[in-house]
Amino acid sequence: MTSVSFAGPGDEPIVLDVATPVAQVRVPTTRRYLMCPPAYFTVEYVINPWMDPTEPIDTALAMAQWTALKETxxxxxxxxxxxxxxxxxxxxxxxxxxxxxxxxxVLGSRFRAPQRAAEAEHFRRWFLANGYGRVVMPERTNEAEGDFTWTGKYLLAGTGFRTDPLAHSEAQEALGVPVISLQLTDPRYYHLDVALFVLADDLIAYYPEAFSTGSREVLRRLFPDAVIATAEDAACLGLNAVSDGRHVVLPVEATSLADEVARRGFEPVFVDVSELRKSGGGPKCCSMELRD
Incomplete structure (x- = not known):
């Protein structure tokens, strides 16, 4: 039995007794992200359970939180x-x-909600203007990294609420990578990226109750050592997180998840996304990874 101590969210020491070897040293890799400032952010319609147009929105606060995420x-x-x-x-x-x-x-998007449909064309133009010569726009409903998560080996593909299951085969053809289909069952976790994220090669974190029985079995087979999130961490969108292989950027409320990833050798980095969460988003939702 080995005692491992590390700093918690408030710098208080946390000590764990573990029967396994001390967590390995994690190495970050430089990433590139595409982000969009929330200059016009508000909640004026309802397309997921998190959205309530009667709740006040502070656009300036949303901008400050987005800026802090970008600076992080x-x-x-x-x-x-x-x-x-x-x-x-x-x-x-x-x-x-x-x-x-x-x-x-690049595989573009096709939104299910008509309120968001026009976004896809703005991003398509950005890709073409920034040197991406191979841009495929989907025929099937496909909400991009909301439901597509690249592990470095497989493209985990969610369906159930937004992305059409036939978009999974379309993604395989467009991107030339193997696709693993996963069924989402809880409307609170309407996208894959609010139920699962990749920590490092061959290691993910996820909330099993967001998935069908068969999808849970698939995830157990592929990732037997996965970090399992609590209901509390899922409920604050703690799994809408971003990892560079060492640093894990996640909502400040996701303390249990932070403790677990720290035990695995990662460094939690907390951000406040409380205003953006009013529309059902978090760090990952705000961050498209550009894997060139």
Whole structure:
């Protein structure tokens, strides 16, 4: 039995007795993200259980939280590109929903909700203007990294609420990578990226209750050592997190999840996304990864 001590969210010492070896040293890799400022952020319609148009929205606070997230990535050594926000598209801040990029190939998005449909064309134009020559726009409903999660080996693909299951085979053809289909069953976790995220090669974190029985079995087979999130961490969108292989950027409320990833050798980095969460988004929703 080994005692392991590390700093908690408030710098208080946490001590764990573990029967396994001390967590391995994790190595970060530099990432590139595409983000969109929430200049027009508001909640004026309902397309997920988190949205309530009667609740006041502070757009200035949303901008401050988004800026802090962007600066966090830059402080960690990552590169951030920015697309201009557009009036009338309050959810454009959630850039992850508008494209999936793997080895320079781009699969655009086709939104289920008509309120967001116009976002896809703005991102398509950005890709073409920024040197991406291979951009495929889908025929099937596909909400990009909202439901497509690249592990480095497989594209985990969610369905059940937004992305059409036939979009999974479309993604495989467009991106040339193997696709694993996963069924989401809880409307609170309407996208894959609010129920699961990749920590490092062959390691994920997820909330099993968000998935069908068969999908849970698939995840257990593929990732037997996965971090299992609590209901409390899922409920604050703690799994809408971003990892660079060492640093894990996640909502400040996700304390149990932070403790567990720290035990695995990662460094939690907390951000406040409380205002953006009023539209059902968090760090990952605001961050499309550009894998060139």
């Amino acid at each position: 990535y830059e402080r960690l050594g990552h590169h951030v590109s920015v697309i201009d926000p557009q009036p009338g598209l309050p959810d454009m801040v959630f850039s992850a929903n508008s494209g999936t990029v793997i080895e320079g190939r």
